[in-house]
Amino acid sequence: MDVATVSSEPRASARAFAPGKLILSGEHAVVYGHPAIALAVDRGTTVHLRACAGDTRLEHSSIQDLRLFQALAAVLPPRGLAVRIESDLPVGRGMGSSAALAVALVRARARLQGREADFAECHREGFAVERVFHGTPSGLDHAVSARGGGVVYRRGTEGPRIEGLSLPPLRLVVLDSGSAGNTAELVAGVRARRPGIDPVLARMGALTRELAAELAAGSVDVGGLLDENHTLLQQIGVSTPRLDALVDLARAAGARGAKLSGAGGGGVVLALVKEAEPVLAAAAAAGVSAFPVSVHPGSAPPMSSEAP
Numbered sequence: 001m002d003v004a005t006v007s008s009e010p011r012a013s014a015r016a017f018a019p020g021k022l023i024l025s026g027e028h029a030v031v032y033g034h035p036a037i038a039l040a041v042d043r044g045t046t047v048h049l050r051a052c053a054g055d056t057r058l059e060h061s062s063i064q065d066l067r068l069f070q071a072l073a074a075v076l077p078p079r080g081l082a083v084r085i086e087s088d089l090p091v092g093r094g095m096g097s098s099a100a101l102a103v104a105l106v107r108a109r110a111r112l113q114g115r116e117a118d119f120a121e122c123h124r125e126g127f128a129v130e131r132v133f134h135g136t137p138s139g140l141d142h143a144v145s146a147r148g149g150g151v152v153y154r155r156g157t158e159g160p161r162i163e164g165l166s167l168p169p170l171r172l173v174v175l176d177s178g179s180a181g182n183t184a185e186l187v188a189g190v191r192a193r194r195p196g197i198d199p200v201l202a203r204m205g206a207l208t209r210e211l212a213a214e215l216a217a218g219s220v221d222v223g224g225l226l227d228e229n230h231t232l233l234q235q236i237g238v239s240t241p242r243l244d245a246l247v248d249l250a251r252a253a254g255a256r257g258a259k260l261s262g263a264g265g266g267g268v269v270l271a272l273v274k275e276a277e278p279v280l281a282a283a284a285a286a287g288v289s290a291f292p293v294s295v296h297p298g299s300a301p302p303m304s305s306e307a308p
């Protein structure tokens, strides 16, 4: 096991936070080897663990999901722990609530043992939790949750390639469609439309590379790339009339650009804005739940570009 920091003794209780995420570009295309850009956000999940007698049990959770028990069993011992989970991430909206839970669980477990989990451990062990919720996840969500900041993620035959992306200050607003998309079904739907949509997926990959270069050069004037990305997501069949309406609403209120973020079918729209207020006001007037998000810097630990 990789041990970043070894402290003294096991503890009677421990707490750890991990951030959620937004995909800025490249969802779905990432499944087929194209790059994606994701950001850790300043909302997330905190796990509290307390040593106790008897079977490991869930004392409290603000996330309601029957798969939670399986998720806990994937990383915690069967006996001796009481678990509390608090999250301010909307669940099932593509904001990485299960990935944040996965990473927070791994971190809290390590702290209980008197040490800190490093990136490699969070990524490797977090995968077991992500599989409970998502079947065959690309690994993007919990990689960005474990690392923080911006990440360019790419799947490869030798395992995923994960690179930190230094970001200019981005003003972002999230608009919630109010419904959850089913990631596994949406991924299966996209797969069924191949190879006809392969050129669209390839354009998504090229667009993501352009976006990464612009951001790395410090440009925030990338709204046009987000808009095109949304059009491509429409073309592969994962947007909905509701998501399209939220994108239009954000643009009409002055957003630089907007797109669905995550698997689609529901979930959220991400708007890149000059000022958050007009978009938040337009959303409120339309009865849409919306909130500003900032990038969570995370610890951005030193890591190789190759994940374990």
Ligand code: PMV
Binding pocket: 023, 026, 027, 028, 029, 030, 031, 093, 094, 095, 096, 136, 137, 138, 139, 140, 141, 183, 187, 261, 262, 263, 264
């Ligand atoms: O629903 P989300 O935000 O976890 O989005 C999944 C992103 C996909 O590219 C569609 C699937 C994946 O595993 O990367």
